[in-house]
Amino acid sequence: MIKGNISSIETMGLVDGPGIRFVVFMQGCRLRCKYCHNPETWNIGKGSLQLTPQELLEKIKKYKSYFGSDGGVTFSGGEPLLQPQFLLETLKLCKAAGIHTCLDTAGVGLGEYQEILQYVDLVILDIKAVEDEEYLDLVGLDNSTYLKFLSDCQKLNKKMWLRQVIVPNINDDEKHILKLQQFVSKLKNIEKIELLPYKTIGKHKYNELKLKYRLEGTPEMDEAKCKKLERILKK
Numbered sequence: 001m002i003k004g005n006i007s008s009i010e011t012m013g014l015v016d017g018p019g020i021r022f023v024v025f026m027q028g029c030r031l032r033c034k035y036c037h038n039p040e041t042w043n044i045g046k047g048s049l050q051l052t053p054q055e056l057l058e059k060i061k062k063y064k065s066y067f068g069s070d071g072g073v074t075f076s077g078g079e080p081l082l083q084p085q086f087l088l089e090t091l092k093l094c095k096a097a098g099i100h101t102c103l104d105t106a107g108v109g110l111g112e113y114q115e116i117l118q119y120v121d122l123v124i125l126d127i128k129a130v131e132d133e134e135y136l137d138l139v140g141l142d143n144s145t146y147l148k149f150l151s152d153c154q155k156l157n158k159k160m161w162l163r164q165v166i167v168p169n170i171n172d173d174e175k176h177i178l179k180l181q182q183f184v185s186k187l188k189n190i191e192k193i194e195l196l197p198y199k200t201i202g203k204h205k206y207n208e209l210k211l212k213y214r215l216e217g218t219p220e221m222d223e224a225k226c227k228k229l230e231r232i233l234k235k
């Protein structure tokens with residue numbers, strides 16, 4: 001029987017999709033983003049919970065009365081697409097139960113997502129970087145898999161939210177925002193775009209896991225400046 005490796009669950013999430021969300025943070029990630037604040041999710045086999053799709057559905061259904069017309073379940077991570085069979089079966093159960101589904105992803109999984117997307121109502125895509133070299137430097141992989149995922153979402157006319165983390169001295173200038181603006185202007189079905197200010201909230205985890213923190217000395221992103229850049233982006 002398929003079981004999913006889950007890092008944690010948030011039962012009343014307010015920032016991971018529309019309305020009130022039941023957020024499932026899944027284990028496993030191929031990327032090593034410089035600003036990652038959840039390094040404990042990198043290893044796919046180190047989750048705190050192991051659940052079958054039906055077991056997870058039963059937990060989700062307990063909160064269905066809070067979802068209203070906008071809320072639902074969001075699969076985040078880590079990277080949910082690294083557990084495609086579990087994700088697909090759980091999505092099918094959620095849709096059969098009339099629950100709105102959202103996939104919060106960087107688009108870099110195992111390549112088995114065509115059927116998964118059929119059961120996803122909204123894709124929240126993390127735009128790491130627009131240019132090839134910047135993407136590679138930021139996450140440690142080339143952007144071919146992510147770009148194919150984005151292209152496939154476009155072909156399937158998936159509703160999308162886009163997000164990008166803004167980090168001081170990496171992408172916090174108007175030049176980067178205008179590149180992002182040009183990139184996004186070619187896309188369709190984009191319902192929302194957000195710039196997220198870089199935080200050091202997960203830094204302590206690196207010490208606990210004996211991992212090097214690659215942005216040592218980088219200050220948190222000024223939220224007012226981030227909002228200003230977001231206004232430029234949305235013009």
